[in-house]
Amino acid sequence: MKSKVFVALDQTEWKDIERLTAALKGSGCGMKVGMELFYAHGPKAVNFIHSHGFSVFLDLKLHDIPTTVGKAMSNLLQLPAVVYNVHVAGGTQMMQMAAKALNDSGRKDVRLIAVTQLTSTTEEMMQKELRIPGSLIECVTSYAKLAHEAGLHGVVCSAQEATAIKLVCGSKFVCVTPGIRPPGSEAHDQKRLMTPVDAIRAGADYLVVGRAITQAQDPARALEELF
Numbered sequence: 658m659k660s661k662v663f664v665a666l667d668q669t670e671w672k673d674i675e676r677l678t679a680a681l682k683g684s685g686c687g688m689k690v691g692m693e694l695f696y697a698h699g700p701k702a703v704n705f706i707h708s709h710g711f712s713v714f715l716d717l718k719l720h721d722i723p724t725t726v727g728k729a730m731s732n733l734l735q736l737p738a739v740v741y742n743v744h745v746a747g748g749t750q751m752m753q754m755a756a757k758a759l760n761d762s763g764r765k766d767v768r769l770i771a772v773t774q775l776t777s778t779t780e781e782m783m784q785k786e787l788r789i790p791g792s793l794i795e796c797v798t799s800y801a802k803l804a805h806e807a808g809l810h811g812v813v814c815s816a817q818e819a820t821a822i823k824l825v826c827g828s829k830f831v832c833v834t835p836g837i838r839p840p841g842s843e844a845h846d847q848k849r850l851m852t853p854v855d856a857i858r859a860g861a862d863y864l865v866v867g868r869a870i871t872q873a874q875d876p877a878r879a880l881e882e883l884f
């Protein structure tokens with residue numbers, strides 16, 4: 658089960674990266690490198706974490722004009738990460754350019770996925786601020802369908818939406834789910850939450866867990882206790 662977890666290393670201090678990779682080495686989990694870490698330390702962070710035996714999810718959520726995203730993906734594919742992502746909101750052509758970059762790279766070990774709606778987004782915020790009418794689940798499932806049709810392997814979504822997405826896109830379409838909290842733990846800025854056990858039951862293929870592990874006294878034990 659621990660191989661289904663990507664620990665979100667949302668830290669910028671290098672000593673924290675060393676501490677967390679040492680604490681979790683050999684545990685079987687993967688690591689997620691997001692904007693905070695990548696913008697602070699760049700490729701060095703991906704190479705370092707990979708060299709300690711972790712699978713890396715490079716969570717940079719690309720969202721720009723199609724040509725830029727295609728070229729950026731080609732550059733990022735030089736790194737030893739195995740999961741990459743873009744935003745569905747960038748549109749079909751943008752996702753297709755990212756998929757083409759992957760295809761051209763010849764790498765078969767990579768999964769390219771797309772963010773539907775961030776797990777910090779509520780339905781109200783989506784309607785009022787992003788000005789997307791309808792329900793959140795309608796938006797997320799139609800975004801997942803777009804990603805599927807553009808040739809991507811899966812989506813980042815809330816575990817609350819995994820069942821509906823699998824119905825629309827098929828069981829092999831990968832659902833990677835942040836917004837995971839063990840029962841009774843703090844939500845922080847996340848809104849669409851689920852517990853680890855419920856997320857797996859709902860069809861999540863991989864769980865992204867950040868603060869519940871990285872802020873624990875004993876990260877390896879926190880990982881152990883997720884299930």
Ligand code: C5P
Pocket residue numbers: 665667691716772773774775776777813814835836837845847865866867868869
């Ligand atoms: O600490 P926590 O478990 O909330 O961390 C969640 C991680 O997942 C963060 O790195 C965040 O950027 C990422 N993420 C998210 N919602 C998405 C996509 C990624 O929370 N839809």
